[in-house]
Amino acid sequence: MTDLVVVSLEAWDDVWRRNQHLVDGLLRADPTLRVLFVEPPADPTHDLRSGRRPSFGRGIREVPDVAPGRLFTLRPVKWLPRRVDPGADERLARAIMRAAASVGMRAPVLWINDPSAATLAVRSGWPMLYDVTDDWLTADRSAGERERIAANEARLLASARAVVVCSAELERRKSAERPVVLIPNAVDVTAYRRPAARPADLPAGPVALYLGTAHADRLDVDLCAATARALDATGTLVLVGPNLLSAEQVRRLTDAGVLMLGPRRREDVIGYLQHADVLLVPHVVTDFTDSLDPLKLYEYQAVGRPVVSTPVAGFRDVDDPRITIADGEEFAAAVAAAVPAATRFPDGAEGPVPDWSERVAAMGEVLRRVAQSD
Template structure:
C-alpha cells in the first residue's frame, strides 16, 4: 500500500483530530506511503447566503512538518447547492480524482470519513474503507439532510470492503448491518506527560477547563452557564477549542463569567490541560453523543487531572477514581467541590492510556488487508 486518498470530515489544520493522528502514524510507519488528504468542500454560495465571507477551494498543497513530499491536501469546491446542480457531488468526485492523478496516484486506496463522499467511492472504483466516527443519522439535522446521509451511508456499506468504527456503541449500531472493525481513539501519551509552562492567557486562580469543539451538538450551554456561576469567586470556567456557538449563547456564557479562548495548536493545548485544576465534560447526553469515543477522555487521563463529566459514552464506562460522573444541578456542584481539592501536575499522570501509535498500527492492518484484496498477486 503506497497510495492513499483520505476524504475527511475536518480540515488539516493546527487542531489535530483522529484523522490527522492516524495519518501521521501511518506515514511514520511506512516510508513508501503517499497521502492525499481531502478537506471538506468549500461552499461559497452557502457562505454568501449565511452572510459570511465566501471561502473558496484550495489547490493541491504539501502539508509541512509531517512527511516531506509524501503528504498533500486539497480542498475542492461545491459551487452550487444540490437543488440547483444535481451533478454537484459528481463534480466534487471528479475534481478529487483529478487531484490524485496530478500527484501521480493511479490506483490509490480510499479512506472515507465523510459519508458525503460516497459518490467518490462510486465514481472512482478505488478500494474503499469507511471510517465511522459519528452517527450522523442520530444528529439533530433537517429531514432532507438526514435522508441524504442515510442514502450515502447505505452506499458506503455496500461498496466499502472494510468498515471501521471508533466506539463500542457504533460497533453495536453499525455491526447490525455488516461486519465492522473497532479502532478507538487515543492520545500521544509521551507528549501529554512532558511538563509544559502555564499558558499566559489562562486566568489566574483555580480553573475548570473544557477542551474540545464548542458546538451545540455536544455542549450543554445551560450546564456551562450554571457551572460558571457556581464557581463564582472560587474559580473560572474556561473553554478551549473552536467556538461554533451562536452569538446569543456566547453572550450568555461570557455574562456568567466563562472564558472562551478559541482554538489552540495541538502542541499548545497540553499546557492548558496540565495547568487546569479540574477538567470538565459538560456534554449533552443523547443518541448522537452516545455514539462517540471522545478523544478528550484519553487526553484528560494522560495528564491525570480530576475530571467531572456528564454521563456520556466513554467517561461513564471507564473505571478511574479521578473521574466523577454528575448531571443536572449536581454537575455544577461537583465541579465547584473538585476545584479546591486538586493537586498539581504531574501527580496522577501515571495511569495506563492508549497511544495513537497503537491505533495507527491497527488502521495500517486494515488498509493492508484492503490492499491485498485488490492485488491479484497476493491471492
C-alpha cells in the first residue's frame, strides 16, 4: 500500500485525535506511504444560520512538519443542506477524487470514518475500510438525519473489505451485522510521562480539570456547573478543549465559576493534565456515549492523576484505584473531597497504559489486508 485517502470526522489541526495519531504512526512506519486526509466539509450555509462567519473550505495543503511531500489535507465545501441539495454528497465525492488524482493517487485505499462518505465509496470503487468510532445512530439527531446516517452506514457495512471499531460496545453492536476488528484508542506514553511545565494560564490553587471537546452530546453542563459551585473557594473547575456548546450553556458554566480555556496544542495539553489536582469526566450516560472508547481514559491514566468520572463506558469498566465513579450530587462531592487529598505528578504515573504504537501496527495490518484483497 502506497496511497491512502482518509475521510475523517475531525479536521487535521493542533488538537490531535485518534485518526491523526494513527496516520502519523503509519507514515512513520512506511516511508513510501502517501496520505490525503479529508477533513469534514466546510458548511457556509450552516455557519450563517448559526451566527458564525462562513467558512469556504481549503484546497489541497501539504503538512510538512509531519511528513514532507507525503501528507496532504483537503477541506471541501458543502454549499447547501442535504435536504435541499440531494446531490451534495455526489459533488463532495467528485471533489475528493479530483484531489486524489491531482497528487498522483490513482488507486488508493479508502479509509472512511465519516459515514456520509458512502457515496465516495461507491463512486470511486477504491478498496475500502470502514472505521467506526461513534454510533451516530444513537446520537440526538433529527429523524431525517438519523435515516440518512442509517442508509449510509448500511452501504458501508455491506461494501467495506474490513470494518474496524474502537470500543467493545461498538464491537458488540456492529458484529451482529458482519465481522469487525476491535482497535481501541491509546496514548503516547513516553510523551505524557515526560515532566512538563505548569501552564501559565492555569489558575492559582487547586484545579479540577476536564480535557476534551465541550459538546452537548457528551458533556453534562448542569453537572459541571454544580461541581464548580461545590468547589467554590477551594478550587477551580477548568475545561480545556474546543468549545461547541451554545452561548447559553457557556453562560451557565461561567456564571458557576467554570474557567473555559479553549483548545490547546497536542504537546501543550500534557502540562495541563500533569498539573491538575483531579481530572474529571462529567459526561452524560447515553446509548451514544456508551459506544465510545474515550481517548481521555488513556491520557488520564498515563499521567496518573486522581480521576472522578460519571459511570461512562471505559472509565466504569477499568480496574484502577485512581478512578472514582460517581453521579449526580455524589459527583460534585467526590471532586471536592479529592482536590485537597491530591498528590503531585509523577506519583501514580507508573502503571501500564496502551501505546499508540500498538494500535498503529494493528491498523496497518488491517489496511494491508484491504489493499491486497480481491
